[in-house]
Amino acid sequence: MEDIRAFMSQREFQLLRDLIYKESGLYFADGKRYFLEIHLRPRLKELGLESFEDYYRYLLNRPPGDKEWMRLFDKITIPETFFFRDPRHFEVLKDEVIPEITARKKYGIKRLSLWSAGCATGEEAYTLAMILLEESQVSLKGWSFKVIGSDISMTALQKAKEGAYSEYSVRYVPDLYMKKYFIEVKGIYYVSNDVRRCVDFLRVNLSSDEEMRRMRYFDVIFCRNVLIYFDKKSKEKVLERLYESLNTGGYLFIGSTETLFGIDTPFKGVRFPGCTAYKKEDRDYAS
Ligand SMILES: C[S@@+](CC[C@H](N)C(=O)[O-])C[C@H]1O[C@@H](n2cnc3c(N)ncnc32)[C@H](O)[C@@H]1O
Numbered sequence: 001m002e003d004i005r006a007f008m009s010q011r012e013f014q015l016l017r018d019l020i021y022k023e024s025g026l027y028f029a030d031g032k033r034y035f036l037e038i039h040l041r042p043r044l045k046e047l048g049l050e051s052f053e054d055y056y057r058y059l060l061n062r063p064p065g066d067k068e069w070m071r072l073f074d075k076i077t078i079p080e081t082f083f084f085r086d087p088r089h090f091e092v093l094k095d096e097v098i099p100e101i102t103a104r105k106k107y108g109i110k111r112l113s114l115w116s117a118g119c120a121t122g123e124e125a126y127t128l129a130m131i132l133l134e135e136s137q138v139s140l141k142g143w144s145f146k147v148i149g150s151d152i153s154m155t156a157l158q159k160a161k162e163g164a165y166s167e168y169s170v171r172y173v174p175d176l177y178m179k180k181y182f183i184e185v186k187g188i189y190y191v192s193n194d195v196r197r198c199v200d201f202l203r204v205n206l207s208s209d210e211e212m213r214r215m216r217y218f219d220v221i222f223c224r225n226v227l228i229y230f231d232k233k234s235k236e237k238v239l240e241r242l243y244e245s246l247n248t249g250g251y252l253f254i255g256s257t258e259t260l261f262g263i264d265t266p267f268k269g270v271r272f273p274g275c276t277a278y279k280k281e282d283r284d285y286a287s
Pocket of ligand 1: 024025026077078079080081082085117118119120121124150151152153156204205206207223224225226229255
């Protein structure tokens, strides 16, 4: 068979880009043609297809959740992450947000639910679990908690479940946490069973209404460095769904370089020293 055509035409780019957008909300601007071309070309070869248009047709009528969509998302998502990324967020969580939420829930069930939405290979979800485990000896005595890590990429989630990391991923882990929550074997850093027990990993597409309806009653959501891949319209939809997923009084954290400025969203920005978080307010207090 002839070798795969190396080039993705503008038309093929637009067809694929629009289809991917419809399925996932991920938006590839015009300058990203080359990115899609080099990341999808290996898949054409594996399938024995001759052009990107053939690949578009191959994808066209596949239902959400089809294996080919999974393979595609694995190829075009960027799972860059590490433990204790933007540590200010975790300090604000521990010192400001958790005390506020536990005070609010003190007469109810003493349970906290946190969600790392777009967790990539799991470092953020495990960091949250470590913070909560530390607090369970102090301010969270008598409380139970659960952390959910979710992503669209099955490969990233598989790695998350394994819980084994390179030195690079753990480079910002404070000594105390390193000693208590990791086991190092030949340069691989394994997350301890205590931490693993606190976290469940699930595949969730943030752009799917059906999948998002299952995600409810969270006190805190971390959705950091994920919204950057969406355009304004799909960002607003994802934010609306995340809002629905939170309990009243709950908080959303986004990446430190991201902003909701100019985005139509029901969240109220709350400024803490060194970071802004986004709150789902009581309807009575919301302006
Ligand atoms: C750069 S990583 C961020 C990881 C982590 N939250 C952090 O800040 O370190 C972005 C992740 O978002 C995921 N993602 C992108 N679009 C998504 C979607 N529609 N649904 C769920 N996850 C998505 C990607 O697969 C990727 O793993």
